[in-house]
Amino acid sequence: MNTLKMSIGMKLRSSVSLIIVLGLSLALVTLNGCSSKPGEGKAEKKATKVDLSPAYGGRLVEGSIGDASTLLPPLATDSASSGVAAFIYNGLLKFDKDLKLVGDLAESWEVSNDGLTITFHLRKGVKWHDGVELTSKDVMFSYQLMIDPKTPTAYSGDYLIVKKAEAPDKYTFRVYYAKPFAPALISWTLNILPAHLLQGKDVTKSPLARHPIGTGPYRFVSWRQGDRIILTYNPDYFEGRAYMGKYIFRVIPDQATMFLELKAGGVDMMGLTPLQYARQTDNAKFKRGYRKYRYLAFSYTYLGYNLLDPKFKDKRVRRALSYAIDKQEIIDGVLLGLGTIATGPYKPGTWAYNSNVKRYPYDPAKAKQLLGQAGWTDSDRDGILDRNGQPFKFTIITNQGNSLRAKTAQIIQRRLREIGIVVDIRPIEWAAFINEFIDKKKFEAVILGWTIGQDPDQYDIWHSSKTGIKELNFISYKNSEMDELLIKARETFDLEARKRYYYRFQEILAEDQPYTFLYVPESLPVVQARVQGIEPAPAGISYNFIKWYVPKGLQRTS
Amino acid sequence: MMVPLLLGITLISFTVIHLAPGEPTGLATELNPRVTAEVRERLRVFYGLDKPLHEQYFRWLVRIVKLDFGRSFSPDRRLVIDKILERLPITVSLNVLSLLLIILIALPLGVLSATHQDTWLDRSTSLFVFIGFATPTFWAALLLMILFGVNLGWLPISGLRSLNFDSLTPFWQAVDLLKHIVLPVTLSALTSLAGLSRYMRSSMLEEIRQDYVTTARAKGLGERVVVYKHALRNALLPVITVLGLSLPALIGGSVIFESIFAINGMGKLFFDSVLSRDYPVVMGVLVMGAFLTLLGNLLADISYAWSDPRIRYD
Numbered sequence: 122m123n124t125l126k127m128s129i130g131m132k133l134r135s136s137v138s139l140i141i142v143l144g145l146s147l148a149l150v151t152l153n154g155c156s157s158k159p160g161e162g163k164a165e166k167k168a169t170k171v172d173l174s175p176a177y178g179g180r181l182v183e184g185s186i187g188d189a190s191t192l193l194p195p196l197a198t199d200s201a202s203s204g205v206a207a208f209i210y211n212g213l214l215k216f217d218k219d220l221k222l223v224g225d226l227a228e229s230w231e232v233s234n235d236g237l238t239i240t241f242h243l244r245k246g247v248k249w250h251d252g253v254e255l256t257s258k259d260v261m262f263s264y265q266l267m268i269d270p271k272t273p274t275a276y277s278g279d280y281l282i283v284k285k286a287e288a289p290d291k292y293t294f295r296v297y298y299a300k301p302f303a304p305a306l307i308s309w310t311l312n313i314l315p316a317h318l319l320q321g322k323d324v325t326k327s328p329l330a331r332h333p334i335g336t337g338p339y340r341f342v343s344w345r346q347g348d349r350i351i352l353t354y355n356p357d358y359f360e361g362r363a364y365m366g367k368y369i370f371r372v373i374p375d376q377a378t379m380f381l382e383l384k385a386g387g388v389d390m391m392g393l394t395p396l397q398y399a400r401q402t403d404n405a406k407f408k409r410g411y412r413k414y415r416y417l418a419f420s421y422t423y424l425g426y427n428l429l430d431p432k433f434k435d436k437r438v439r440r441a442l443s444y445a446i447d448k449q450e451i452i453d454g455v456l457l458g459l460g461t462i463a464t465g466p467y468k469p470g471t472w473a474y475n476s477n478v479k480r481y482p483y484d485p486a487k488a489k490q491l492l493g494q495a496g497w498t499d500s501d502r503d504g505i506l507d508r509n510g511q512p513f514k515f516t517i518i519t520n521q522g523n524s525l526r527a528k529t530a531q532i533i534q535r536r537l538r539e540i541g542i543v544v545d546i547r548p549i550e551w552a553a554f555i556n557e558f559i560d561k562k563k564f565e566a567v568i569l570g571w572t573i574g575q576d577p578d579q580y581d582i583w584h585s586s587k588t589g590i591k592e593l594n595f596i597s598y599k600n601s602e603m604d605e606l607l608i609k610a611r612e613t614f615d616l617e618a619r620k621r622y623y624y625r626f627q628e629i630l631a632e633d634q635p636y637t638f639l640y641v642p643e644s645l646p647v648v649q650a651r652v653q654g655i656e657p658a659p660a661g662i663s664y665n666f667i668k669w670y671v672p673k674g675l676q677r678t679s
Numbered sequence: 680m681m682v683p684l685l686l687g688i689t690l691i692s693f694t695v696i697h698l699a700p701g702e703p704t705g706l707a708t709e710l711n712p713r714v715t716a717e718v719r720e721r722l723r724v725f726y727g728l729d730k731p732l733h734e735q736y737f738r739w740l741v742r743i744v745k746l747d748f749g750r751s752f753s754p755d756r757r758l759v760i761d762k763i764l765e766r767l768p769i770t771v772s773l774n775v776l777s778l779l780l781i782i783l784i785a786l787p788l789g790v791l792s793a794t795h796q797d798t799w800l801d802r803s804t805s806l807f808v809f810i811g812f813a814t815p816t817f818w819a820a821l822l823l824m825i826l827f828g829v830n831l832g833w834l835p836i837s838g839l840r841s842l843n844f845d846s847l848t849p850f851w852q853a854v855d856l857l858k859h860i861v862l863p864v865t866l867s868a869l870t871s872l873a874g875l876s877r878y879m880r881s882s883m884l885e886e887i888r889q890d891y892v893t894t895a896r897a898k899g900l901g902e903r904v905v906v907y908k909h910a911l912r913n914a915l916l917p918v919i920t921v922l923g924l925s926l927p928a929l930i931g932g933s934v935i936f937e938s939i940f941a942i943n944g945m946g947k948l949f950f951d952s953v954l955s956r957d958y959p960v961v962m963g964v965l966v967m968g969a970f971l972t973l974l975g976n977l978l979a980d981i982s983y984a985w986s987d988p989r990i991r992y993d
Binding site (some may be wrong): 131165180190191198199202232270272274275277278325326330331343345346347348349369371372373374375376377382384385387551552553555556557591664 | 755
């Protein structure tokens with residue numbers, strides 16, 4: 122059920138650093154002349170003479186704007202924590218490069234014909250970093266920890282629906298469900314924790330939060346809070362030892378500083394902003410020293426309408442707004458072209474994505490016509506559409522500090538003004554935004570984003586039962602056909618059937634336009650050119666990290 | 680006098696931070712499909728947020744009297760006091776260093792421009808300090824980073840320690856630390872020179888127009904003695920007030936600064952804890968700040984007496 126999670130990463134970057142980016146571009150212009158000795162690419166110049174075959178050793182420094190909060194995954198909710206934990210722990214299952222579920226700690230697994238029982242067969246001989254063997258006891262413990270009311274985890278929901286769990290022998294783990302639940306398999310990517318170190322202890326006070334012991338390709342070395350986490354390779358990893366000797370996770374809260382660290386050699390890998398990708402790294406010198414990647418991110422941004430508001434109740438009005446907004450213009454202006462138009466809640470190219478739904482190309486004439494049919498005309502000739510004497514005015518709210526969303530709102534504001542609709546924009550601090558406006562449904566329209574999960578289940582966001590306070594269908598969308606589709610789709614394991622349900626679900630969304638789907642942005646990672654073995658795939662680049670290597674002559678130890 | 684004042688400060692801070700919309704469990708659970716309503720309630724009980732506000736404050740107060748700041752609400756659940764003590768030395772030493780640098784430069788600059796009022800010296804120092812004052816910190820920081828870090832490669836760009844810090848000998852560790860703080864300290868001093876040097880200048884100007892200075896000159900004392908022994912001592916009084924008030928800023932740290940230079944200090948801690956509504960940490964930092972403000976006032980009062988023998992406290 123881990124479908125979607127609000128993307129709030131952007132919000133942490135204060136508006137201050139956005140000004141900084143502007144300052145930076147100015148600074149680059151100013152100082153371009155003084156560049157006498159390039160800090161980057163010293164080693165790379167020699168690259169042509171160096172043997173490029175895989176070699177053990179070396180290090181990779183990844184930059185992150187936030188520190189991990191805890192390395193006990195059930196307690197963490199931030200992406201930095203789960204990112205580092207992924208090097209240290211394993212789940213029963215994992216996603217491969219094509220985003221298919223494959224075995225990780227589980228060698229194989231079976232789903233019973235009625236879809237109610239899942240049996241996992243564990244790999245034999247997997248060792249914890251302290252030498253103890255991993256068994257089904259550890260899996261059982263990790264499951265029990267998730268459902269223990271004393272564990273302050275945000276993710277117990279997926280495990281509370283398990284009717285019964287058992288570990289019949291050392292290498293078998295079985296779970297029973299009351300009714301078939303398709304997203305259940307994905308929940309077993311859960312990181313397995315060492316029972317012998319945690320059983321019977323208070324997990325919130327465990328030293329493992331700061332000194333984790335897992336089964337993963339990397340072992341924990343040290344953590345200086347707010348500064349860096351250092352991991353070293355696990356020589357006994359069950360898939361074979363990772364090439365890269367050390368992985369260093371470095372916290373640099375400011376995106377512009379991180380970029381300078383990248384150029385100075387203090388960081389080897391980071392995510393670029395669209396501005397950095399398109400304008401600041403598009404030169405020959407940079408391309409010699411670094412490799413840039415771009416692929417669609419697992420998130421989308423939308424303009425959502427409060428359907429309790431009489432203005433937005435009429436489907437024709439919502440469609441008109443979708444026609445009046447030029448999505449490509451937003452992508453070009455806000456993301457500098459580094460994104461694609463969203464047509465629904467799935468990522469283009471994934472199995473659930475339906476590419477044949479109704480689209481809304483930019484067409485202001487059609488928008489006006491639809492609005493006219495819905496009763497909105499400029500009867501008093503003041504340039505603003507009105508109905509029954511009421512002008513068409515509304516406010517778009519969004520969370521403060523996310524410049525991409527603010528700019529998107531401005532572009533929409535201008536386009537809607539052109540067809541006679543007056544839009545106000547109001548950015549609000551995150552906590553107030555959620556508690557005072559979204560939860561209380563005190564908004565007219567909202568610009569937000571959802572993270573696209575690995576499973577296409579969208580029950581929590583679109584089902585009519587989820588329109589209550591603090592629930593996710595906060596736009597109050599209700600459609601009985603869709604309700605039925607969402608339930609059927611999550612209760613079958615048959616991929617073809619699910620696909621049919623979700624295709625239809627997307628068609629309904631496209632017809633009804635409860636959201637105007639705006640864009641799917643791109644992830645823009647950059648890696649130092651000395652790192653070899655990176656193979657971009659639908660899953661991104663990090664999925665085969667243990668195969669990344671630095672040729673002997675290019676390795677850096679300090 | 681200090682105890683009721685502290686109490687008042689904590690009461691107001693506690694109320695204000697709880698009045699702000701949102702709760703510590705919010706960031707983790709809001710708009711997250713994997714979090715059910717029961718889970719959310721379970722987390723609230725876990726953090727004691729289901730209790731009425733006055734009870735929460737009272738419980739907090741009882742603990743604080745025993746100097747127990749409690750545990751952070753963030754997932755690491757660390758002791759608040761550990762979190763603060765871990766960052767305090769960094770912030771305090773950086774700020775003390777830059778304050779020393781400011782005093783060393785600003786006071787002489789102020790005196791010089793006062794004694795050479797309206798000459799080229801006065802005008803150029805004014806221009807210099809105001810350029811420093813008007814330059815946006817983050818912009819100047821990035822310029823210096825590009826120049827010294829990327830282009831020249833002389834100084835590290837951010838953080839406090841190099842990646843190989845742990846393998847260095849203590850001597851080279853010290854050198855490494857020093858190299859890392861050159862940019863932040865210089866920059867923070869540069870940008871705040873203006874305030875103090877202007878204070879010094881105007882206060883000095885006022886003093887050298889006084890009758891006792893004329894008297895001193897009439898006595899035939901040298902200009903040096905007149906300025907530095909008689910006028911300066913009196914001119915320092917208002918400056919000391921300003922310095923006393925800047926004491927709390929020493930532990931406050933600056934979010935902008937610490938973010939740009941990736942320094943893990945108090946400013947960042949406070950900012951992050953406010954954003955995530957981590958009440959125990961917010962209150963911990965505020966109590967420290969309030970205590971230091973009061974201490975700063977006390978120190979300023981004592982320095983008055985030292986600087987001006989006419990002031991006596993009974």
